[in-house]
Amino acid sequence: MDVAKLSFYPFLTQAAAHVAQMDSSIDDIITSKAYGMPRSRARSRVIQSITGAIEKDDNKPDVAELLSYPIARILVSCIDDALLTRRYALAEAKFANTRMQKEDDSDTLLEIGADFNINATIADKGFQIHFTDYIRGAAGMRALNWKLVNRRLKSGFVNITKEEYTRLLQEGIRVRIFNSLPLAVPEGFCLALEEYIVEIKTCQEHRKKELGEEGFGEMEPGSFPPCIKHLLASAQGGVNLAHSARFALTSFLLNIELSADQIIQLFGVSPDFNEEMTRYQVEHIAGGTGTSYKPPSCSTMITYGNCMGKDVLCREIGHPLNYYRKKKKIAASEADSIAVQRQSSTADEQQSAASESPSTADKQQSAASEPPIYCKKAYLK
Numbered sequence: 001m002d003v004a005k006l007s008f009y010p011f012l013t014q015a016a017a018h019v020a021q022m023d024s025s026i027d028d029i030i031t032s033k034a035y036g037m038p039r040s041r042a043r044s045r046v047i048q049s050i051t052g053a054i055e056k057d058d059n060k061p062d063v064a065e066l067l068s069y070p071i072a073r074i075l076v077s078c079i080d081d082a083l084l085t086r087r088y089a090l091a092e093a094k095f096a097n098t099r100m101q102k103e104d105d106s107d108t109l110l111e112i113g114a115d116f117n118i119n120a121t122i123a124d125k126g127f128q129i130h131f132t133d134y135i136r137g138a139a140g141m142r143a144l145n146w147k148l149v150n151r152r153l154k155s156g157f158v159n160i161t162k163e164e165y166t167r168l169l170q171e172g173i174r175v176r177i178f179n180s181l182p183l184a185v186p187e188g189f190c191l192a193l194e195e196y197i198v199e200i201k202t203c204q205e206h207r208k209k210e211l212g213e214e215g216f217g218e219m220e221p222g223s224f225p226p227c228i229k230h231l232l233a234s235a236q237g238g239v240n241l242a243h244s245a246r247f248a249l250t251s252f253l254l255n256i257e258l259s260a261d262q263i264i265q266l267f268g269v270s271p272d273f274n275e276e277m278t279r280y281q282v283e284h285i286a287g288g289t290g291t292s293y294k295p296p297s298c299s300t301m302i303t304y305g306n307c308m309g310k311d312v313l314c315r316e317i318g319h320p321l322n323y324y325r326k327k328k329k330i331a332a333s334e335a336d337s338i339a340v341q342r343q344s345s346t347a348d349e350q351q352s353a354a355s356e357s358p359s360t361a362d363k364q365q366s367a368a369s370e371p372p373i374y375c376k377k378a379y380l381k
């Protein structure tokens with residue numbers, strides 16, 4: 001493939017080899033003024049993955065577009081946030097799919113497939129691939145039409161349309177990017193890219209607020225609802241949880257921002273522990289395939305027999321996450337009032353600080369409500 005094509009598919013082995021044999025060192029690309037264009041495009045790639053979808057930029061030279069991909073990966077690695085990594089991997093994969101859909105040259109699509117060990121041939125109305133490659137590629141697809149039983153098998157091969165073929169490739173691209181991040185990036189690179197990193201983090205915070213993903217701050221197991229405490233104790237005690245209980249616990253822990261690795265470790269003591277299967281399930285619930293799941297509501301927990309140890313606070317809420325949110329607030333305000341009592345001797349100073357705080361808080365509130373201009377799509381070039 002030529003540089004223009006490689007810039008469309010920068011995740012390919014051939015693209016990485018092309019970048020590796022270029023004259024410029026990675027230090028130059030990260031720090032030199034001459035590479036401002038790919039760095040700026042890298043920042044757009046990552047911010048667009050947060051705000052929506054990566055959009056094509058025809059105004060940049062092919063080399064700048066190609067180089068922006070490894071720089072974007074460095075940015076994501078410096079930030080090292082599980083949610084951002086998932087979003088970025090999915091956005092890059094979807095972006096590649098839009099390119100592949102428009103690809104007239106079937107040989108290019110076959111070449112991309114070969115890079116993912118998918119041996120395909122061109123068939124009448126699309127492509128033909130071996131059923132083992134099909135199963136591997138479709139493993140993360142939930143729609144029924146992807147099930148092998150719903151496909152016609154001929155001498156071990158499955159016929160699929162071009163859209164289905166590129167969708168399978170999209171999944172391979174997503175997994176490749178997700179599994180390869182974070183990279184081991186020297187601290188100096190992250191410092192050199194600090195300006196972009198701050199912008200990306202700011203956009204991510206705004207996006208989380210917009211989507212109601214503000215997070216729960218520091219994890220406080222003492223504020224977990226009784227049902228989750230029970231399931232957690234069971235999992236840690238080696239009890240083999242039923243599917244619905246495992247889903248409730250996993251989705252709850254993911255939503256309060258435990259990493260997939262931390263949760264997998266937690267299930268490691270289960271008698272039927274299968275790391276590969278557990279990782280697949282946890283990453284699936286975490287949104288690895290593009291959909292992330294909220295934990296079940298209290299009524300669903302009751303239906304499946306997973307509501308255990310109800311307490312007084314349970315009467316006021318309808319969802320385990322709301323229980324946790326509320327209990328944390330109660331714990332925080334109790335801690336505050338103890339602190340205030342202890343500081344009563346300096347009440348005047350407290351009063352004076354309190355009188356200043358509303359204006360500071362108001363300013364912060366107003367700054368936080370509107371996303372900065374660099375988080376807006378129109379600004380990103």
Ligand code: SF4
Nearest residue numbers: 225227298301307314
């Ligand atoms: S009422 Fe809701 S939060 Fe409370 S134990 Fe049952 S499921 Fe959990």
